[in-house]
Amino acid sequence: NAGVTQTPKFRVLKTGQSMTLLCAQDMNHEYMYWYRQDPGMGLRLIHYSVGEGTTAKGEVPDGYNVSRLKKQNFLLGLESAAPSQTSVYFCASSFGGGELFFGEGSRLTVL
Amino acid sequence: GESVGLHLPTLSVQEGDNSIINCAYSNSASDYFIWYKQESGKGPQFIIDIRSNMDKRQGQRVTVLLNKTVKHLSLQIAATQPGDSAVYFCAETPRSGGYQKVTFGTGTKLQVIP
Numbered sequence: 001n002a003g004v005t006q007t008p009k010f011r012v013l014k015t016g017q018s019m020t021l022l023c024a025q026d027m028n029h030e031y032m033y034w035y036r037q038d039p040g041m042g043l044r045l046i047h048y049s050v051g052e053g054t055t056a057k058g059e060v061p062d063g064y065n066v067s068r069l070k071k072q073n074f075l076l077g078l079e080s081a082a083p084s085q086t087s088v089y090f091c092a093s094s095f096g097g098g099e100l101f102f103g104e105g106s107r108l109t110v111l
Numbered sequence: 112g113e114s115v116g117l118h119l120p121t122l123s124v125q126e127g128d129n130s131i132i133n134c135a136y137s138n139s140a141s142d143y144f145i146w147y148k149q150e151s152g153k154g155p156q157f158i159i160d161i162r163s164n165m166d167k168r169q170g171q172r173v174t175v176l177l178n179k180t181v182k183h184l185s186l187q188i189a190a191t192q193p194g195d196s197a198v199y200f201c202a203e204t205p206r207s208g209g210y211q212k213v214t215f216g217t218g219t220k221l222q223v224i225p
Contacts, residue, residue, distance in 0.1 A: 004154075042200065042217040043155070050210045090154050096212045098145045100195040102154030105160055 002026050004058060006091050006103035013081045013110045021076040021106050023091030029101070031094045034073040036087040037105075043090065049074055064110045081102075123222045129189040130182060132219045134201035141203040143211070146175060146186045149198045149218070158186070158199075188221075196223045 004025045013019055023032065030051050035043040045058030047066040055066045063085060065077045074093075078085060088107050092100040123128045136144075142163045147155035161168045161175045161184075166177050174187040183199050198218040204211035 003191060010146055025113075043215040048210070090148055092154075097206065098143050099157050099160060100155075100213065102156070104154050105152075 004093055004101050005014045006106045007065035008106060009104065010107050014106065015082060015110060018023050018077070018079050018082050019081065021089055023074045023103060024072055024075070025093040025101070026072065027093060027101065029093035029094060029095055032068065033100065034074065034076045035092065036060065046076065066090060075093045081089055083099045083110045120161045121222065122225055124191050125224050126191060126193060128191055130191045130195065130221055132186045132199050132221065133169055134184040134216055135182060136184060136203050138183065138203065142206050143204045144175070144177060144184050145202045147200040147202060148196065155200060164165060193223050196221055201218050
């Protein structure tokens with residue numbers, strides 16, 4: 001079982017460029033999440049999904065878009081990257097409640 | 112407002128000693144609490160959880176204590192090993208099922224001294 005897989009693991013962008021982070025889970029989880037982790041700020045929820053075809057905003061959604069066309073995939077898009085979006089991004093999935101299964105993270109640097 | 116915080120940002124312990132990591136929460140409606148471990152370069156990993164109707168739960172070498180009176184949560188690691196070196200996060204949710212807003216603390220770094 002792969003669990004939660006994120007691609008790419010590392011990416012460097014220039015300001016204004018766009019990109020998409022892909023998250024895939026093979027546990028048949030209904031719920032999926034995108035978090036960002038910055039030093040001293042813990043994990044902050046960007047967007048989440050409670051099922052295929054649904055998405056919702058989290059705490060820090062500005063500058064990001066998401067899509068969940070298939071139950072196993074959750075995509076995070078940056079339309080016009082900014083240096084403030086330099087961070088480590090984690091995807092997670094769950095059956096519900098607070099027990100989340102996280103991916104290994106995607107480290108994004110915006111120059 | 113809702114918040115989950117940690118008293119100590121960094122904790123250093125000798126190998127073989129017991130470790131205690133503390134967490135304070137402010138939302139008295141929280142019903143479910145979880146501890147996560149995050150090793151360097153990896154994603155957080157579930158360690159142990161506890162519901163609000165319990166005050167203690169034990170796992171393998173780990174124990175979580177919940178004091179609802181003072182809104183305090185702690186993680187005890189027995190006979191700390193080098194592999195326990197990581198950042199530990201507490202998290203809380205209003206309930207244990209369905210979609211729940213998970214509030215994470217900022218984390219405590221545990222350093223194990225050989």
